[in-house]
Amino acid sequence: MATLIGAEIVFGARMPEGYQPLALQDPDPFKMFSKNKDMVVLNDKPWNMEAAAHLLDDDITPNASMFIRNNGLVPENIDVSKWTLTIDGESVVNKKTYTLAELQSKFEHHTYQLTIECGGNGRSEFNPPAQGNQWTVGAVHCASWTGVRLRDVLKDAGIKNDAVYIGFHAADLHLSRDAGKEAISRGCPMAKALQDETILAFKMNGEDIPFIHGHPLRLMAGGWPASVSGKWLTGISIRNKVHDGSKMTGDSYKVPCKPIAPGETVKEEDLCIIESMPVKSLITFPKSGAMIKAGTALNIRGHAWAGELEVANMEYSIDFGSTWKPAVLKKPVNRLAWQHFSAKVEFPQKGYYEVWAKATDTKGMAQPMLVPGWNPKGYLNNACHRIAVKVN
Amino acid sequence: MAKKEDFPNLITKIYNLMLLVISLVILAGGALVYYAIDPDFSVFQLPSAPIAATETVNEVDELNKIENGIHVRTGLVDAEGLMTVVNNCTYCHSAKIILQNRMNTDRWNATIKWMQETQNLGDLGSNQEVIVNYLVTNYPPKMIGRREILTNIDWYELKTNNN
Numbered sequence: 346m347a348t349l350i351g352a353e354i355v356f357g358a359r360m361p362e363g364y365q366p367l368a369l370q371d372p373d374p375f376k377m378f379s380k381n382k383d384m385v386v387l388n389d390k391p392w393n394m395e396a397a398a399h400l401l402d403d404d405i406t407p408n409a410s411m412f413i414r415n416n417g418l419v420p421e422n423i424d425v426s427k428w429t430l431t432i433d434g435e436s437v438v439n440k441k442t443y444t445l446a447e448l449q450s451k452f453e454h455h456t457y458q459l460t461i462e463c464g465g466n467g468r469s470e471f472n473p474p475a476q477g478n479q480w481t482v483g484a485v486h487c488a489s490w491t492g493v494r495l496r497d498v499l500k501d502a503g504i505k506n507d508a509v510y511i512g513f514h515a516a517d518l519h520l521s522r523d524a525g526k527e528a529i530s531r532g533c534p535m536a537k538a539l540q541d542e543t544i545l546a547f548k549m550n551g552e553d554i555p556f557i558h559g560h561p562l563r564l565m566a567g568g569w570p571a572s573v574s575g576k577w578l579t580g581i582s583i584r585n586k587v588h589d590g591s592k593m594t595g596d597s598y599k600v601p602c603k604p605i606a607p608g609e610t611v612k613e614e615d616l617c618i619i620e621s622m623p624v625k626s627l628i629t630f631p632k633s634g635a636m637i638k639a640g641t642a643l644n645i646r647g648h649a650w651a652g653e654l655e656v657a658n659m660e661y662s663i664d665f666g667s668t669w670k671p672a673v674l675k676k677p678v679n680r681l682a683w684q685h686f687s688a689k690v691e692f693p694q695k696g697y698y699e700v701w702a703k704a705t706d707t708k709g710m711a712q713p714m715l716v717p718g719w720n721p722k723g724y725l726n727n728a729c730h731r732i733a734v735k736v737n
Numbered sequence: 738m739a740k741k742e743d744f745p746n747l748i749t750k751i752y753n754l755m756l757l758v759i760s761l762v763i764l765a766g767g768a769l770v771y772y773a774i775d776p777d778f779s780v781f782q783l784p785s786a787p788i789a790a791t792e793t794v795n796e797v798d799e800l801n802k803i804e805n806g807i808h809v810r811t812g813l814v815d816a817e818g819l820m821t822v823v824n825n826c827t828y829c830h831s832a833k834i835i836l837q838n839r840m841n842t843d844r845w846n847a848t849i850k851w852m853q854e855t856q857n858l859g860d861l862g863s864n865q866e867v868i869v870n871y872l873v874t875n876y877p878p879k880m881i882g883r884r885e886i887l888t889n890i891d892w893y894e895l896k897t898n899n900n
Contacts, residue, residue: 390831472881474839476848520829521857595851633887635895644898699887715883733890 378557381409387478391415391520391528392557396483398730399632401648404685405458406486408555414463414484416592417528420516420577425561430498430545434512434582438503445561449547451501452493457542458682459567460487460650461574462622464598467726470716473608475723482627482730487648487683490565492546495581496539504535504583511538512588513564514580519591530590531572531598532582537620542567542681545578567681568652570598570619570724593618600720607719621652624712625727626659626686626704633732643690643700643734649674650683651706658705659686663698663734666714672702692736701731812836818871821864829856839878845869 374392375382381400387393392415400410431442443451463484468475499511512532519526537543546554546565554560559576566573572592582588592598599616626649637643649656655677660669672688692698705711712729801820802809811823811832826835829852840848846869852858861868 386833387837388831388833390829390833470881470884472883473841473878474881476838476840476844478834479837519857523857526857591855595855631895631898632891632893634890634892636892637895637898641898643895728884731887733887735892 378413379408379555384410385483387480391417392419393478395480396486398482398627398629401483401486401627402629405550406488407550408558411486411488411558412463412484413557414571415517417520418518418522419557420518423561428561430562430578431580432498432502432583433580435585436505436508436583438505441502443498445547448493448498448545452497454491455494455541455544456489456491457544457567457679458487458489459542459565460485460681460683461567461571462625462650464570464572464619464622464724465722467728468723470726470728471719471723472716475721477722484571485627487650489550490544490546491548491551492544492565494541495543495545495564498545499538499581499583507585508535508583509586510534510584510588512582512584512590512593513575513578514582515575516577516579527591529572529575529592530588531575531592532584532588532590533566533569533573537566537569542679568621570622572598596722598724599722600724604718611721619724621654623725623727624651624654624656624704624706624710625649626656626702626712627730628700628702628732631732635732636735636737639695639736643692644687645690645700646685646687647702648683649686649704651704654706654708656684656704657707660703661688661690662701662703663690663692665699666701669703695736698734698736699731700734701729703729814875816871816875818867821867822871825861825864825868829858835872836876839876840872841878842869842873845872
């Protein structure tokens with residue numbers, strides 16, 4: 346094996362039997378995951394890849410432009426015919442195991458377009474730098490997902506009155522290859538788990554979910570940090586306490602409950618779990634760096650989203666926020682789907698401009714122009730997106 | 738008489754010698770077969786989290802090639818402590834996550850502690866100081882302010898411009 350990879354597999358003896366290093370399958374992640382060549386690889390063990398703003402121009406994000414976030418090593422040898430989902434936990438009435446076929450035949454199917462954004466999208470802008478993959482703007486997507494409601498499945502197994510949280514279990518491997526450890530096992534409070542749009546998806550954009558995005562079964566919790574939408578789903582535990590799985594504890598996916606100064610140390614008990622993502626938007630056309638002729642208007646467009654809420658208002662500025670003009674904003678196709686905006690931008694004279702976009706949610710919260718509250722892991726940067734334009 | 742006893746004695750000696758040689762050959766063969774299956778002799782090691790890996794001397798040149806001051810295989814800067822970082826840090830995760838991060842001594846130590854508590858990293862001993870020194874020296878935090886100017890703009894002529 347070592348000669349095939351061209352490097353010795355250190356600790357190869359500890360590699361689980363049957364685990365084939367991805368390097369042997371296809372070293373090209375763009376080919377392996379069918380991604381656009383303009384996607385950026387942030388990490389290759391585990392795989393993490395992000396889109397650029399202009400790649401997210403479609404109303405419904407295709408696989409080619411979807412960011413990849415992994416906490417562990419992708420599962421191998423997926424056998425759809427043997428795949429099962431087990432509902433268990435302290436607060437389940439009857440522990441139950443369903444095959445994929447049972448899930449699909451027993452429960453009603455629903456399709457929703459769901460915005461999924463990585464909690465750390467925009468991390469690269471925090472100062473002092475925050476630890477983790479340095480996402481810029483492209484760790485967000487909004488594809489169309491088809492599946493069964495988690496609520497229907499949980500109710501079929503039975504939910505006890507003391508249920509407070511659900512936690513998912515999945516087939517990906519821990520980076521240390523320790524079979525006793527889960528790479529990621531996050532979850533959400535019952536209220537989110539029981540929403541109409543929280544589904545166990547088996548299709549994306551009308552087809553089988555791409556392997557890297559969780560085939561054959563993925564939990565989808567739109568509007569919340571993407572880490573709640575567990576891939577390669579094998580189980581859901583109904584918990585009588587806040588789920589304490591991998592990446593639910595410590596400082597993972599948490600921000601200080603009270604604002605702190607940049608760089609300040611926070612005690613674990615002063616950190617709160619991120620729930621709904623904040624209001625945000627992205628200019629997806631044109632790509633930053635557009636040069637236009639003086640006298641021509643620039644048509645811009647993009648998407649806006651607001652976690653659990655809707656975006657109520659969309660504006661843009663060409664003078665660094667001195668003045669804001671309204672953009673045309675569409676309603677979402679369903680709750681938790683991103684909304685599309687467009688505007689015709691005129692420039693007063695030749696020169697260098699930046700077009701800034703600002704969304705405001707239904708509670709009046711708007712995107713800040715500066716990077717918001719510093720936090721140790723660099724989550725929730727929803728600062729305004731901007732593109733550079735030259736009028737010649 | 739002496740001559741009569743010498744012959745059976747010689748036979749016995751040869752027989753014993755041959756037994757010894759055959760046993761040695763079998764033992765050595767077994768060891769070789771085992772080495773082929775498990776070159777790390779992992780069965781005889783305590784099951785512990787991955788710590789340092791030792792370089793295989795004859796593969797070092799190709800495996801740890803340095804070009805323009807960069808360790809080609811990992812992208813890490815060639816500086817004091819490089820191989821300690823490569824051997825201790827890039828088994829579980831890619832060097833790409835190291836290259837993306839800029840932290841001070843305290844926060845690198847806290848990150849190592851987190852890996853030990855949750856990610857099966859073992860005690861690094863005296864290597865920890867070497868690793869953290871390498872990181873803070875070669876990848877110090879950059880002060881970027883509250884919002885950076887746009888950089889690396891790839892200018893292009895915008896032709897079609899319709900919504």
